[in-house]
Amino acid sequence: MPVKSNDIVKFIESRPGRPLSAREIAEGLRISPSQRKKFYRLLESMAADGQVARLKGDRYALPRQPTLVTGTVSVHRDGYGFVSPRDGQGPDVFVPARFLREIMHGDEVVVRVERGGRPGKPEGRIVSVEKRAHSTLIGLYEPGRKFGSVHPADPRLNQPVFVPEGQELGAQAGQVVLVAIDAYPNEFRNAEGHIVQVLGDPSDPAVEILSIIHKHGLPQEFPAEVLAEASLLPEDVQPGDLEQRKDLRDLPFVTIDGETAKDFDDAVCLRREEGGTCRLWVAIADVGHYVKEGSVLDQEAYLRGTSVYFPGQVIPMLPERLSNGICSLNPQVDRLTLVAEMVFDAKARRQDSCFYPAVIRSRARLTYTEVHEMVEKQLAETIERYGELHPMLTEMLALSEDLTAMRRQRGSLDFDLPEAEIILGVRGEPENIIKAERNKAHRLIEEFMLAANEAVAFFLGQRDIPLLYRVHEPPDIAKLQAFQQFIAFFNYGLNLEAQGVDPRALQELLAQVEGKPEERTINQVLLRSMKQAFYSPENLGHFGLAADHYCHFTSPIRRYPDLQVHRVLRQALQSGGLPESQKKGLADALPEMGEHTSRTERRAMEAEREIVELKKCQFMAERVGEQYAGYITGVQPFGLFVELKEFFVEGLVHLTTLSDDFYTYEEDRHRLVGQYRRRIFQVGNEVEVQVKNVSVERREIDFVLVDLAVNPADSQEPPKGRRPQRKSKKR
Template sequence: MSKKKKGKKNSSNKVKKRIATLSQDLLNVLDKYKSKAFSVRRVCRELMIKDRKTKQKASDYLETMARQGMIKEVGPKLYKTNLTDATIEGVVDYVNPRFAYIICEGLDKDVYVKSADLKGALDKDTVQVAINQNQRHGSRPEGYVTEIVKRGREEFVGHIEISPRFAFVVSDNKKMHNDIFIPLENIGEAKHNDKVIAKVTQWPDGKRNKNPKGEIQRVLGKSGENETEIHAIMAEFGLPFEFPGAVEKEANKIPEKITEEERKKRRDFRDVTTFTIDPLDAKDFDDALSIQYLDNGNTEVGIHIADVTHYVRPETRLEEEAYERATSVYLVDRTIPMLPERLSNGLCSLRPKEEKLAFSAVFELNDNGKVMREWFGRTVIYSDRRFTYEEAQERIETGEGDFHQEIIKLNELALKLRAKRFANGSINFETTEVKFKLDEDGKPLGVIPKERKDAHKLVEDFMLLANKKVAEFVYHMRKGKPKDTFVYRVHDYPDPERLADFGRFAKRFGQNLDTDEDHVSESLNHLLSDVEGKPEQNLLETLAIRSMAKAKYTIEPMIHFGLAFNHYTHFTSPIRRYPDMMVHRLLDRYLKGGKSVDPEEFEGRCQHSSEREKVAADAERASIKYKQVEYMESMEDRDWTGIVSGVTEWGVFVEIQETKCEGMARLSSFTDDFYEFDEENYRIIGTRNKRIIALGDEVQVRVTGTDINRRTIDLEFIFEGEDDDERSVYERPKKRRTQQGPRKAKGSLDRKRHFKGKNKRK
């Protein structure tokens, strides 16, 4: 037989063998890529089928299998497997242009999804995600979005960039990786680089249409100006700019005068020494302390709380608005109140030298801080003095000034209450917060760490006492009978795995954490006490808090782990928290012998309040970050000492110790070597010089850039003995994309190319 005939025969045999297994091969390909539909050409390419005969057989087999129901024909000559992965509902956390995590309740690990498999979903969208049984991304399950259940938001804040033919909005949100295309007829009054609110009118589909399309809803002002940027943060988090007219009108109609009939319904504390202790710039005073010495040697302390629910009645516009807001929000230069100013700063505020209505918790304490007797009810009070924290602290330290004896006595009792709380397992979290010294235009002149002294803790200890005792009182009210529905503030035990991770990290600083449930509180307190005043203090405190469960509102009477209380609630701040209003109403109802309320309704209100609390905290952090970035913008010529606060595959986060500002040095900025990311040990390692930079290291950095819009600070590392010229000697190898920082999102507009093309055609 000739070589030519032999070659033909071998080729023919291969084709026959291929055809014999072809149907199973086709099924295997479709089963492997469950989320995708395949054309005949594409499935042949996947199987590397090149000869015409086998391609025709593949087409015939696919058609037959679809007719028999073995696979689906989802379009003309477009086929997909019948097999489907199990789906679960979750919320998108779009952390990076290349991928997102889907946070699913009930799953230990978030689901990793590539951007191409998000089906056009954006950050905070609720989606159905299918978990691929055959693939994992490290320790996480990998999946793909099958359905977008609900969009997380339809309005986005950003700056607008306008070209001759079109415009787009670049979102301020770091997790929004796609620019919003705006046709020129939809830009309204916006000018180039204005800060705007854009509403999406057409969503991306994850295929050809990768950019949302929208229209301008509101122009906030020129980017970079304080008022514009703060309004942008308010809009980004859906915070209200003003109260509706009907709400203000209703508030203004409430009579100011306290009638004699109302006084007679209440316990009278007007003749008892009473004062408030608040920050210097406080405008609403929702709590006051009264003190009187009893003949038996004990001390009666009254914790008097503004009686908001006397003025804000159910089924009114004021009530609806308070519920919707659920909390006041404290940005760096303003407060967004839960209640209109007439109530928050006027009628309800326990201002000095004014008769006021209150809801009170009154305790008789002995000299050891033990509660001998308690009473709860509505009162009328008269505040003798308004103290700032600084004034109260001065009386504690010097023993001089008006009401110094009363404040010193309250502080002595507070110290006893605090010691008992810590002995019972309460955790002493003392994270460092910052405030800003601002000029008249809102520009930061300095960053000042807030200092907590005994005067701050004194007030806190009595508020904790009132909250704890109110919760216990209602819980134990009907002994041996079903418990009344009530609003509790709960804090669950920490997740053992997260706690173990924190323990392993703390070991780097010579700290040992006992993660046993019975000893973890005591061990944590010992650790936090030991790191006080050390460079790593703020980092370890922050990471310790992150390892804890999140506190929330619920009708379930669970423990508060952080405070070591069996039952706890929020009773003491109804001017700024809606849950406290619920607590006041329920406590009053049960004191009068009323029946329990609908548990489902109140659990829904608790959930809403918890969600709004998180939004408020995120907005407050964003405003602080904005001012930090603005402050560091003028500090680019300085070198700073910092602590490595985070390590990722694309960069190293550093918290600058002096200002508590956090920035990131991208791995692409490291010119001395090529660094590998060691995820397990929270560090990067130089491949040539073996230099290690790990979480918690003290480092020297310099600010190289700031971005007000994204609220980010770019840093570069300064290594000992290295000058500016030496820093760029080593040419980094162009190997891995992971070292280049996040890639440009596939859905982003290539603006330069787009502009050039449009202008040329013009």
């Protein structure tokens, strides 16, 4: 019987140890001498067709199957990129710049891994684009003869978009524009498009905000049909709304928020009872009563996923008629809520909890500052203004501190990473940048919200009701090992086990570094070692909070997952609970909802972070040449990060400006050491810096050390008779 190509493939496949000669294959398949010529011709034909690979020495093997990875490409401003696998499994694949001509940052692509590169660092080339990330781009318009061009504001989008004559919509040179892409780049040409909106002068604060909104694809104005549906909602609670609700209007609920807050979705009340127990009520705006599932309002809220907060501006998830009106727990008016009522013993352990719809009437709209003045500073004037509330607030502070101690005891991580507060002028320009103050009033509200979230998640989880959990997986052991090596330089230890780390060990470490010069750096490095929290129908626990059950329940005005939790909680409280058919429908819908809301959350965080960096750069751009005191917050092979004492701003002292010596980066100790004069730069060192340059476009601030500012910035001349060396050094 004549041999077939499949027989040859199966035989080679059965001998995976080494390539085989033609004779070995023939003998293994028992090819008779009379059939050898046909066999050899078939083998040659298979090699020509690529079914088998002919190797050196006329040996044959199966062709190596290329490894294909599907994921999202991140392009560096210098042109090269990395593809992050879609499933999160495996390392990122490096893609050289020459293979990214047809690709734009953020595209979903298929990459073929062609060689391993360094161990664990695969390298490849992109073979196809699965999904384009951009249909429009924000950039600066530059006119030309026959073609104008738009240069993207995002430096990772490092190719201009050509705009044919007649498609520029009257844009002038240097203006910020929104360009729609008509043709994506290929091997022979750049992307082409037409301008759909001229935003204006890039120095206009309003234009800057619009640019970031467009860049991140954030929604702006609400569609007319959404506003029309919102306009039909009442401005006040109606008598019919009170049916089947507990009346808690006699309880002294209060809201506690920042000075500039306009939407209040949580109110709290506390009563000390016999035996040292505390009864805490956390009332959350009953948004689901007004935003019906499947309505136009609901669809728009789901699309947005979350509110986005910029300095002096908010892009709300819900129209103002709801977020600042009927759903906001404003003082001295009736409001509909869902309440988590919890009882804690003297050690802040939750003994009981129940949940129900209610109507409340907030006694006061308090600020963090006012509560701080009453319970910490004991300011008589503020106490007199809110005299009847002062005893309750004092009891609230005591419970919150006990809750904090209880959480820390079980291993909950509290990162001390202060945020920047941008003080804006009348035109939206930054007038000052300070470290946002955090006091015990902030902690008080945070603890109560955490307690309510945890209680709701436990209640629903025990009843096997599908919901979106807020999950945070334990960190990878490899990242923990790197963190362990990092803190060893600061003389701190961390015990690791095969399965990872006990969060209580990390909490103990954070307590040890509190108040030390290296505190912020260690907090930042540990945070980067953690995985990102996300929404999931699977209860994976919350490592950072050391909680077995956790969800988001307390902010339905600004987060869609909270609204979903409200809905299932209401259904679970009804007689009979959720039928199995409804549970199955929820279980089918929640995975996509979790992925979508996690994406919108990340989008909002990136936009909020960028606007803060923009404002910092604008603020420092007016201060080029000025000198400030600061301290080193980070050391990298390319330079030093320095935070100013006067303003909450960080900039880079580039290695090339350290012109008094040749500096070696000691990776294990995270410091730079001069080779000849032995000057050392490490975290916590106080330095004097001069603002050298600010790039608003790249969001970069460059400093130079004052004692080296007179030296050439782009060269290092070694002491006479010494040969220059420049390398990183591992010890």
